[in-house]
Amino acid sequence: MDTSHGKELTGLAPEARYFREPSTPQQRQYEALRAYFHDGLPSQEAAARFGYSPGSFRVLCHDFRQDPTRLERLFRAAQRGPQHAPRRDRVREQVIALRKRNLSVYDIQRELREAGADLSINSLSVLLREEGFARLPRRRDDERPTTTRPEEAAVADVRQLDLSPRQFRTRFGGLFLFAPLMAPLDWAALAQQAELPGTRMIPALQALRSCLALKLIGTARKSHVMQLVDDEGLALFAGLNVLPKRAYLASYTSSMGRDANLRLMECWSQAVPQLGLPRGDSLDLDFHTVAANTAQEPLEAHFVSRHSRRQQGVLMFLARDAQERVLCYGNAGIAKAEQANEILRFVDFWQRHTGAAPRELVFDSGLTTYANLGRLTNQGIRFLTLRRRSRQMLAAIYAQPPGAWHRITLPALSRTYRTPRVLEQTVQPKGYGPGSLRQLSIIDLGHEDPTVLITNDLHATPVQLITRYAQRMLIENGIAEAIHFFHLDALSSMVGLKVDFDLQLTLIGSTLYRLLARRLPDPYQRATAKTLFTHLLDVGAHVSIDPHYITVLLDKHTHNPYLKDTGLTDKPVPMPWLGHHQLVIQLA
Numbered sequence: 001m002d003t004s005h006g007k008e009l010t011g012l013a014p015e016a017r018y019f020r021e022p023s024t025p026q027q028r029q030y031e032a033l034r035a036y037f038h039d040g041l042p043s044q045e046a047a048a049r050f051g052y053s054p055g056s057f058r059v060l061c062h063d064f065r066q067d068p069t070r071l072e073r074l075f076r077a078a079q080r081g082p083q084h085a086p087r088r089d090r091v092r093e094q095v096i097a098l099r100k101r102n103l104s105v106y107d108i109q110r111e112l113r114e115a116g117a118d119l120s121i122n123s124l125s126v127l128l129r130e131e132g133f134a135r136l137p138r139r140r141d142d143e144r145p146t147t148t149r150p151e152e153a154a155v156a157d158v159r160q161l162d163l164s165p166r167q168f169r170t171r172f173g174g175l176f177l178f179a180p181l182m183a184p185l186d187w188a189a190l191a192q193q194a195e196l197p198g199t200r201m202i203p204a205l206q207a208l209r210s211c212l213a214l215k216l217i218g219t220a221r222k223s224h225v226m227q228l229v230d231d232e233g234l235a236l237f238a239g240l241n242v243l244p245k246r247a248y249l250a251s252y253t254s255s256m257g258r259d260a261n262l263r264l265m266e267c268w269s270q271a272v273p274q275l276g277l278p279r280g281d282s283l284d285l286d287f288h289t290v291a292a293n294t295a296q297e298p299l300e301a302h303f304v305s306r307h308s309r310r311q312q313g314v315l316m317f318l319a320r321d322a323q324e325r326v327l328c329y330g331n332a333g334i335a336k337a338e339q340a341n342e343i344l345r346f347v348d349f350w351q352r353h354t355g356a357a358p359r360e361l362v363f364d365s366g367l368t369t370y371a372n373l374g375r376l377t378n379q380g381i382r383f384l385t386l387r388r389r390s391r392q393m394l395a396a397i398y399a400q401p402p403g404a405w406h407r408i409t410l411p412a413l414s415r416t417y418r419t420p421r422v423l424e425q426t427v428q429p430k431g432y433g434p435g436s437l438r439q440l441s442i443i444d445l446g447h448e449d450p451t452v453l454i455t456n457d458l459h460a461t462p463v464q465l466i467t468r469y470a471q472r473m474l475i476e477n478g479i480a481e482a483i484h485f486f487h488l489d490a491l492s493s494m495v496g497l498k499v500d501f502d503l504q505l506t507l508i509g510s511t512l513y514r515l516l517a518r519r520l521p522d523p524y525q526r527a528t529a530k531t532l533f534t535h536l537l538d539v540g541a542h543v544s545i546d547p548h549y550i551t552v553l554l555d556k557h558t559h560n561p562y563l564k565d566t567g568l569t570d571k572p573v574p575m576p577w578l579g580h581h582q583l584v585i586q587l588a
Helices: 004-010 014-020 025-037 043-049 054-066 086-099 105-114 121-130 173-182 187-193 204-216 222-227 232-238 246-255 258-275 336-354 370-378 391-398 462-471 473-484 496-518 529-537 560-565
Strands: 166-170 282-291 301-304 309-321 326-332 360-363 382-386 421-427 437-443 451-455 541-545 549-554 573-575 581-587
Touching: 025 043, 025 054, 043 054, 086 105, 086 121, 105 121, 166 232, 173 204, 173 232, 173 496, 173 529, 173 541, 173 549, 173 573, 173 581, 187 204, 187 258, 204 232, 204 246, 204 496, 222 246, 232 541, 258 326, 258 336, 258 496, 282 336, 282 473, 309 336, 309 473, 309 496, 326 336, 326 473, 326 496, 336 360, 336 370, 360 462, 370 382, 382 462, 421 462, 437 462, 451 462, 473 496, 473 529, 496 529, 529 560, 560 581
Parallel strands: 282 360, 360 382, 549 581
Antiparallel strands: 166 541, 282 309, 301 309, 309 326, 382 451, 421 437, 437 451, 541 549, 573 581
């Protein structure tokens, strides 16, 4: 401890001590800056004299150099009005005494409320800061006051799974309808091939099934699993004694690196045909940004269509099978510099896993560059996309004589604008190597400016091209479904890798719901996952376990006749992850 400064102050007159011992923070800053800039005192010595650390004093000097008006604010007149808070002052001593008992602001608020004084959490936080109290560190359970607490749930452990004869109720009986759809696939082999992490208590298969179960019932966030941990049906579907808690799910998704997520997508892509879902040959592509309100993560700014602005977030590339209406590819965490080339990586992925390049790709303007469009043409891939309109382009379109336009009739009877006019031209965009492209300019579609499409398809009619591009809007519906039911935008953390794993679970969940929809009669064959869950699967059940069978008796429900038409009920289904029991789903 430096005692020379104290000895120096001891011999000072009271008048001098006023300048060497400032009584307010403003005076302290002024005297320190004056000693350094006017009296020439070295920086470290001036900092020590007035109680600053060397680093903080350097910051103070830097701010003063950048903003000389800062000194004027030190002499600003005091603001008029009440200089105290009556409500806080009445309980100030009581709050100080409670904090000294190691109570949090929530504990203090509860104690004050019981004593007849109600103060908000914000006011309590301000009061404690005024009295110099720091944030309370995390306390152990034995350090917390004795209050009513939630009942402590069991720890998830596959070794504690109880398959002895018993009966219980579950809120999520409809979830078991996915078991027959998932049966043709060896999920344990899938988890092994994808090299998913696991432990002796929660192996990789059970971890995957737990996360997938939450996705299939539309759980918004990992934190919401705490409302479900006591449901034995969810635990049984996952193959565990109880469902893992939110802390485990957060740490598990954090352990999933980018390579593991890509392996999971590749293994799932290879497994989908085994489940009976064919692949279409026309695909819709789009980008989607998961917005993140954070200043701590180094995230780039991307365009967020929902907010109509650029914002920090995680950029995703999505592909949707136009024929089967299911998301079939997703990659998250794409850097802005790699955004235009993501379409080429998708083509490589598709060719590697299907043995052939995609026949047709349909996407919006700005998804890639003209040079990449040329590469698609060289690979024999047809594409259809919007073209960005410039003033020169619009002027050239409007300059065409009326005879160059011809009117067509679109087949959709529900369209308001069924007879647009079309101008067909051949263009050579800069950067597109293979030659020329076909350009269609369409007016009378309900838009102020013409819609401009470009394609390398030289044989399809304008009616076919316009109708096909209108169907591209279905990928936006698919993204909306992923957001509204699968909660793709519900970030529980700002870490991009967690978003990536959640995206892969969304692809799996989307496929399973499409497999279920294919078995249903109209009007549910084209229904969204949210509609299917709300109308058909959100039903409780009575579960009975005996030595050989697990019987799920679904409650009586208005839409149960539709479930009977699926052919998934009353048929034993092997459940190798549950001691080789067989599952039987019955309707009340």
